[in-house]
Amino acid sequence: MANSATNSPQTALDLLVLTVLGRRGPLHGYGIANAIEDLSDEALRIDEGSLYPALHRMEEAGWITASWTVTENKRRARIYQMTRAGKKQLAAESDRWTNFSAGVARVLRHA
Numbered sequence: 001m002a003n004s005a006t007n008s009p010q011t012a013l014d015l016l017v018l019t020v021l022g023r024r025g026p027l028h029g030y031g032i033a034n035a036i037e038d039l040s041d042e043a044l045r046i047d048e049g050s051l052y053p054a055l056h057r058m059e060e061a062g063w064i065t066a067s068w069t070v071t072e073n074k075r076r077a078r079i080y081q082m083t084r085a086g087k088k089q090l091a092a093e094s095d096r097w098t099n100f101s102a103g104v105a106r107v108l109r110h111a
Helices: 009-024 029-039 048-061 084-110
Strands: 064-070 076-082
Touching: 009 029, 009 048, 009 064, 009 076, 009 084, 029 048, 029 076, 048 064, 048 084, 076 084
Parallel strands: none
Antiparallel strands: 064 076
């Protein structure tokens, strides 16, 4: 499969995180994970062991920024926000994922 590396679980997680941040605005990691779980009707659960390394990697890539804040519960939380580069990455990944999904659907329908 030529695009298997570009449509990995890691790529799917990046796409989900960037989509949530793009549509909902700045959130902390727990808020991102909850949004993905809620929006998927609990079909997708993101554990901390996957989410936080992905957030760190996306921050290093320049797709998101992070800053510390104090929540209403008086806890420190890191808030993540998408950058301009993240918006470009989201558009590119969305297009790739749409094409990949359509290809899989065609095979399932016509095999």
